Amino acid sequence: MVIIGAGFTGVSAALDLATAGLKVVILEANEVGAGASGRNGGLACSGWRHDQKWLEARMGREDARRLWLLAEDAKSDLLSRMQDFHIDADWTPGQIFAAHTPRLMQDLDEDADFMARAYGHERPKRLDREEITQALGTSAYHGGWRDPSAGHIHPLKLLYGLMQAALNAKANLHEYSRVTEVGSDRGKHFAKTRTGRVLADHILLCGDGYLDGIEPDVEARVLPIGSFVLATEPLPKDSAILPEHDSVMDTRFVVNYWRKTADRRLIFGGGEKYTPNWPIDVESFVRRNLVKIYPELRSIQVTHAWGGALGITPTRLPYLHQVRPGLLSASGYSGQGVVLAPYFGRILAACVLSQHRDYDVLARMPVPHFPGGRALRWPLLTAAMSWYALRDKLP
Ligand SMILES: Cc1cc2nc3c(=O)[nH]c(=O)nc-3n(C[C@H](O)[C@H](O)[C@H](O)COP(=O)(O)OP(=O)(O)OC[C@H]3O[C@@H](n4cnc5c(N)ncnc54)[C@H](O)[C@@H]3O)c2cc1C
Incomplete structure (x- = not known):
């Protein structure tokens, strides 16, 4: 059993498979957590990147409902x-989901009404303009909704914890072992690295935004985009920013997301890149979004700033796929991988052990190719994303 990639997806699958007694080999190009799982903002979100109405329109009521329950299960599974x-x-x-325009606040209200009516989901609490100003410590937003069932975590602590559990269950980890090719030979799959080939009955592709040149079918649907984050020096104990220690994402297409760490640093993510050309000065790139929300932090000391690649799909839904019998892949969580990637790792593991009962609905999620083929998909993606990013600036 070979797993390519030691992020949430791969390590989570390894844990279940090693616990079930399989011989598991994880091949990681770099170190555990070198990909998005060790670099993300730590927001553990509810649902999918699309609301239930969107899913119902594309997939029908029954599939959409099953997906809602799966996303809810993913959250509680992570905690347990x-x-x-x-x-x-x-x-x-x-x-907190914070609306940056009155129209988007109206959309959030309509969505909450729909969820209460059609799904019996009443947990989020509405925040009016005054309440959100108090909850965030900024008057930059028109209102929002607070979801107590979502939250935030320290992502690397989660990943290391899962990795340790997988090692305890006798999974084998090989860092600095980039896979350059997967293929089949005499009824077995193989994963080739610089030093040799590993043969296996099953291979799981868990490279998400870092998988490059391994499997064209996955890479036609899952493209890496760059997301960027900074961490400030600890805020004062009596800071008005996030007094209840909520995590926040806003309604912008290029989403801003932030939270306070256990030692009161502000982790703030804002700004994306749709080409492989990343900013040289990440701190300034992110800070300019931070000060639009918290102008008083204009000269706060930033102790760390970094970026990472995350896999997105054209529909922002994850891509779960059996490429060939024995070769499976899960990726493209499109910014919601903290909850979804460990869960999809478990689904991959269940598919290896026996068919997972929800594989059918998850594999039915519409995830087309990016237009343009390998040559043109970057320019087309850049043009489309830049257009949506521009719309963030309109009232
Ligand atoms: C800056 C940033 C902020 C984010 N913030 C959030 C957030 O707040 N909330 C949220 O839900 N999601 C967030 N995400 C997305 C989330 O982190 C990812 O969806 C999730 O971590 C994906 O996990 P993964 O295991 O599938 O992939 P990764 O964690 O990227 O792991 C893939 C691993 O595969 C390895 N690999 C790739 N190719 C090969 C190969 N050929 N051979 C061997 N190894 C290989 C890579 O080295 C890497 O370690 C963010 C992502 C980024 C980059």
């Missing part, structure tokens, strides 16, 4: 796994 394996990843409940 942290408990089962004694992983202290600074889990903090509470996530």
Whole structure:
């Protein structure tokens, strides 16, 4: 059993497969957590990147409902796994979705009404303009919704915890072992690295935005985009910013997301790149978005700034796929991988052990190719994303 990639997807699959007694080999091009799982903002979100109305329109009521329940299950599964394996990843409940225009506040209200009516989902709490100003410590937003079932974690602590549990279950980890080719030979799959080939009955592709040149079918649907984050020096104890330690994401297409760490640093993500040319000065790139929301942080000391690649799909839905019998892939969580990637890792593992009962609905999610083929998909993606990013600036 070979797993390519030691992020949430791969490590989570490894844990279940090693626990079930399979011989598991993880091949990681770099170090555990070198990909998005060790670099992300730590927001553990509810649902999918599209609301339920969108899913119902594309997939029908029944599939959309099953997907909603799966996303809910993914959240609670993450919490119970942290408990089962004694992983202290600074889990903090509470996530605010903040509307940056009155029209988007109206959309959020309509969506909440629909969810209460059609799904019996009443957990989020509405925040009016005054309440959101108080909750965020900024008057930059028109209102929002607070979801107590979502929240935030320290992503690397979560990943290391899952990795340790997988090692305890006798999974084998090989860092600095980039796979350059997967293929089949005499009824077995193989993964080729610089030093040799590993033969296996099953191979799981868990490279998400870092998988490059391995499997054209996946790479036609999952493209890496760059997302960028900074961490400030610890804020004062009496800071008005996030007094309840919520995590926040806003309604912009190029989303801003932020939270406070256990030691009161502000982790702020804002700004994306749709080409492989990343900013040289990440701190300034992100800070200019930070100060639009918190002008008083104009000269706060930034202690760390970094970027990472995450896989997105044309529909922003994950791509779960059996490429060939025995060769499976899950990726393209489009910014919601903290909850979804460990869960999809479990689904991959279940598919290896026996067919997973929800594989059918998850594999039915519409994930087409990016237009333009390998040559033109970058320019077309850049043009489309830049257009949507421009719309963030309109009232
Ligand atoms: C800056 C940033 C902020 C984010 N913020 C959030 C957030 O707040 N909330 C949220 O839900 N999601 C967020 N995400 C997305 C989330 O982190 C990802 O969806 C998730 O981590 C994907 O996990 P993964 O295991 O599939 O991939 P990754 O964690 O990217 O792991 C893939 C691994 O595969 C390895 N690999 C790739 N190719 C090969 C190969 N050929 N051979 C061997 N190894 C290989 C890579 O080295 C890497 O370690 C963010 C992402 C980024 C980059």
